[in-house]
Amino acid sequence: MRILVIILIIAFSGCQSPKKKHDFTFYKWSIHESYYLKFNSSDALYYINTYPHEAQTSFIILSSEEKEKIQNILDTITFPKDEEFANHSGEDGETFAFTLKNGKQSKKLMIHEYNGLHQFLLFGKSLEKIKNLHKFTQTNKKIKLSEVDKMFRVPPPPIINY
Numbered sequence: 001m002r003i004l005v006i007i008l009i010i011a012f013s014g015c016q017s018p019k020k021k022h023d024f025t026f027y028k029w030s031i032h033e034s035y036y037l038k039f040n041s042s043d044a045l046y047y048i049n050t051y052p053h054e055a056q057t058s059f060i061i062l063s064s065e066e067k068e069k070i071q072n073i074l075d076t077i078t079f080p081k082d083e084e085f086a087n088h089s090g091e092d093g094e095t096f097a098f099t100l101k102n103g104k105q106s107k108k109l110m111i112h113e114y115n116g117l118h119q120f121l122l123f124g125k126s127l128e129k130i131k132n133l134h135k136f137t138q139t140n141k142k143i144k145l146s147e148v149d150k151m152f153r154v155p156p157p158p159i160i161n162y
Contacts, residue, residue, distance in 0.1 A: 022074045026127050027097040027148045037127055038143050039070055046143055047136045057143055058136035066130055073123055074100060079107040080117060096124040099147045106147070 026037040034051035045066075046059045062070070079100070097110045098120060111120060 021102070022071070023101040024070075024074055025097075025099045025145065025148050026124065027095075027145075028124065028128065029095040029097075030093070035131075036143070036145055036148065037131060038145075039074075041071065043067055045070075045130070046139075046141070047131060048143055048145065056138065057141055058138045059141070060134045060136050062130075069126070070130075073126075077119060077123065079109055083108045084110045085112070085117070096120065097148050098124075101147075108147070 021041045022039065023041075024039045026039075028035055032051075034049075036046075036048040036050070038046040038048065043061050044059050045062050046057060049056045049058075079098075093112060095110065095112045098108065100107045109117075109120060111117070111124075
């Protein structure tokens with residue numbers, strides 16, 4: 001009987017729910033900088049600098065604490081129904097965009113000029129802090145960024161026939 005209890009304890013302690021696999025992209029734009037950070041539940045964080053010219057991709061290997069922090073936020077953060085919180089006054093400012101794919105689900109959020117959810121603003125600032133603490137290594141890897149880019153495309157003006 002004692003052996004059976006020990007086997008059950010070992011079996012149940014080894015049964016942890018698997019971590020979610022995230023495909024996450026953060027984008028920051030301002031007059032002074034424009035870049036993407038890409039995280040996909042691995043140890044790597046990709047930095048794609050798009051300012052001022054052609055995109056340059058580099059990466060770092062996250063510490064286990066940094067990876068766990070990002071993973072935990074992505075596991076618990078709740079995206080709002082509205083996909084955009086923006087100041088439409090035409091003023092310059094910072095824009096943060098977040099895209100998250102979990103399997104078939106895809107969620108997006110854009111915040112301009114600090115009009116938005118406080119938890120996302122704090123998350124964006126924490127990602128900036130991680131970026132600024134590291135020296136990234138350049139790579140030739142191409143990163144797909146079309147999900148974020150779709151959020152910023154302006155529709156073409158209407159065609160007027162005279």
